Amino acid sequence: MSERGLSWATIFEFANPKRFMDVSGWIIPWLAALTAILIGSGLFLAFRVPPDYQQGDTVKIMFIHVPAALTSMMAYGAIAFASLLGLVNRHPLADVAAKTAAPLGATFTALALITGSLWGRPMWGTYWVWDARLTSFLILFFLYLGYIALWNAIEDEVRAAKAAAILALVGVVDVVIVKYSVDWWSTLHQGESIFRLGGPLIAPVFLWPLFLMMGGYAALFVLLWLIRIRTEILARRARALLRHEV
Amino acid sequence: MTALSGLDIEALSLWRGERMLFCDLALSVGAGEALKLEGPNGSGKTSLLRAIAGFLEPRAGTIRVRTNNGEQFAGGEERAEFVGWLGHQDGAKSQLTPLEALSFYARYYGSTACVEEVLQLVGLSRLGDLPAQYLSAGQKRRLALARLSLSARPLWLLDEPLASLDASGKALVAELVAQHCKDGGLAVIATHEPLGFEGPRLTLGNGQT
């Protein structure tokens, strides 16, 4: 095989994702529409919810905070799953999926932290009280940052993928332990006044907007994720082409 | 030293990251043979040696060692116990003296060889108690040779063994390799320079087929 011949082998390595590109290509517009509908209707209903007797209008931050927190956990689960697939199956798409989900997950975590802090301000009087759940999310945020940093620190893409996969799997085991330990810790220090950020979620008038927003966030995450995966695949193809022009 | 009857490589395809080094490589080395590996820098000599040693997973193909008992080992970590490695770096810990380093390796590899004798063999007897950071590059290379011969492994993989050695050092390498082959060992040696004896050779170039 000639030098040129070898180079095309690299690109055809990625030919499999062609199917992914086709399918994702037609999913994305529909998904975008669905996301807009879900979030739009969720916000609409959220604004029409009557003020809570305890928290007033600030309870509405919950509709932004809770779905963000859930999506951030979902993203980490997705990364762990993709990492496992990548290690076991060695499919390059799994690695790309894990890598691209991380900044999204980190952003949703940051959103959850900020909105959680804002939500707590009127109740607690300060922006941060080391509430058990927020603290767990703070640690999760650092896990995300470490994961992203590891991807960026290792130059060889293949090796970076495997290292990040190991970290994600270790992290997923650890994050369960962290959650438990933070809960334990917060009862040790604040036995009396743990204000659960959950709030009163029983009335149906709260549930509908919440579910819509949760669905909308999930759809948004998948939408952005698919877009990022496509971009990454194209970037790799471009790099492969460039390398063989030299 | 468990005796090997041969090393066989078939249809080997090796990649570094996203770059292919070579594909469909085949070679065979029998007991008592020393194969010289040649080729320009970047052609994959070191990677091939690392693949044989089991550090680097090949993309395709098999690397197999055959023992005199008729057993075969094709897995990377299984081959490790047969490999005597001499890489680019000397593996010398700067805070340890040659005597300490060799005693460690003797104990670690389970060798019964006498450490002082091996030091004498490579000409470092006088320097046995000097921490390695004070040794010259050539002396560290001799220490590495001492360690190699101590390990009593049948398959020697040498990556540029003659680097930083003077004429007597190079003669020492040739002697050690010759003795090793006479004792029934095998060697694969990547080098630019002449080894001082004739033998089979393999050239890696651009796109080996």
Add this chain to the structure above:
Amino acid sequence: MNAFFALLIRDIRLATRAGGSAMLAVVFFAAVAALVPLGVGADLKLLGRIAGGVLWVAAVLAALLSLDRIFQSDFEDGSLDLVVLGPLPLEAVVLAKMCAHWLTTGLPLTVLSPVLALLFNLPAGGYDALIASLALGTPAISAIGAIGAGLTLTVRRGGLILPLLILPLISPAVIFGAGAILASLDGLANGAFPLLGAFSFVAVLLSPFAAAAAVRLNLQG
């Protein structure tokens, strides 16, 4: 077995010689502990209360300092290749290095901690818990730290991202460790010790596998 101890002793020897990491960790530990009262003020009651937490954090940081050398120095001079080609499976090699790290970092810190706790005016009831929690928890730091060290082996200046990887993972140890000291100061039933012990046990048991996978990955060059 012989090979395992040979490796363990070699690593201990390397860490305790000049230029090794043992002295560094101990000095750093003391320095951090001494720095806190400068920052926080000399209120003895306050210091006594935060002593456990401060010493725990200082211990983690001191251990982190020497962690990135656990594989790196052998990797750089080529001796990691030689060690890996030896009779031990890579998991055992990693375990030996983790033990050497603990013996030359975690253990000295544990021994030094009561002396530093004196500087913090730790109430009498806390010393036993301090020593026990550090003794029980520092192995987890060496274990989980080894995973991070393995992952960052080929990263240039990997020591910078190592803390970011390790600290979230190690937070349960800090929580339970410092919590155990506080609980004993307050005379409360100490549920923290079993939790800390379990965490360390699981960490030491499972880390060699993850760390070995990481090292194996980075040897591919």
